[in-house]
Amino acid sequence: MQNYALITGSSKGIGLALAQILLKNNFSVMGYSRSNKITHPFFNFNKTDLSQISKLKHVVFPKFDKSGKIFLINNAGDIGNINCLGNKNSDDIIDEININVTAPTILCNKFINTYKDSGSELIIINISSGAALRPIHSWGTYCQSKAGIDMLTNIINEEHPEIRALSVYPGVVNTDMQLKIRSTNLEEFPLKNKFVEYFKNDELTEPKDVAQKIFYIMSNLSKFSKNMVSVRDF
Numbered sequence: 001m002q003n004y005a006l007i008t009g010s011s012k013g014i015g016l017a018l019a020q021i022l023l024k025n026n027f028s029v030m031g032y033s034r035s036n037k038i039t040h041p042f043f044n045f046n047k048t049d050l051s052q053i054s055k056l057k058h059v060v061f062p063k064f065d066k067s068g069k070i071f072l073i074n075n076a077g078d079i080g081n082i083n084c085l086g087n088k089n090s091d092d093i094i095d096e097i098n099i100n101v102t103a104p105t106i107l108c109n110k111f112i113n114t115y116k117d118s119g120s121e122l123i124i125i126n127i128s129s130g131a132a133l134r135p136i137h138s139w140g141t142y143c144q145s146k147a148g149i150d151m152l153t154n155i156i157n158e159e160h161p162e163i164r165a166l167s168v169y170p171g172v173v174n175t176d177m178q179l180k181i182r183s184t185n186l187e188e189f190p191l192k193n194k195f196v197e198y199f200k201n202d203e204l205t206e207p208k209d210v211a212q213k214i215f216y217i218m219s220n221l222s223k224f225s226k227n228m229v230s231v232r233d234f
Helices: 013-024 090-115 140-159 176-182 192-200 207-219
Strands: 002-008 028-033 043-047 067-074 121-127 164-169 228-230
Touching: 002 013, 002 090, 013 028, 013 207, 067 090, 090 121, 090 140, 121 140, 121 207, 140 164, 164 207, 176 192
Parallel strands: 002 028, 002 067, 028 043, 067 121, 121 164, 164 228
Antiparallel strands: none
């Protein structure tokens, strides 16, 4: 039977790399992002701005016939305006929380409601971050929202034991987010030099390598007993 994946943030970084790997492995993929770089007969692009919560109310997931596994991969995220609380714009805070935790929660709700009676095996993978585990100066809303993503994962496993939900920590990845971090003023982000050193020392993981590990998780779910998985562990 056909396997399906619904991926947010499929236009770049980990999301793009993962979509390409899945397509090579005979998945049908639905991408949800503001733009698209993939042309493939088994890829369906859905133009979506995940920061516009009111529009997410109208997102309709497709119905699948004779499906095996259906994955929802909440990959899209944004570190937002890097600055400490007290200096942030209220609209920026709203957008950052919306894209990082409100949108994934809405999509998980829609996913469960749409496919709970489908007879398919349902798996949700939420891309989290080590920032969920500790406060990082000037990343306040990002840390908050990723901690919220981990709790969302736990809630789904508590309420729906028939669905497998995982939070995946991708590590420090060579994406546009890292470029934004390195471009931030030191006064706004005191840890900037640490991330500059990651880049200079070639310590950033490439998106395709992280995507390959996520695909390994998807293909070997029985090997992962915990709900929180760091790709650095294997």
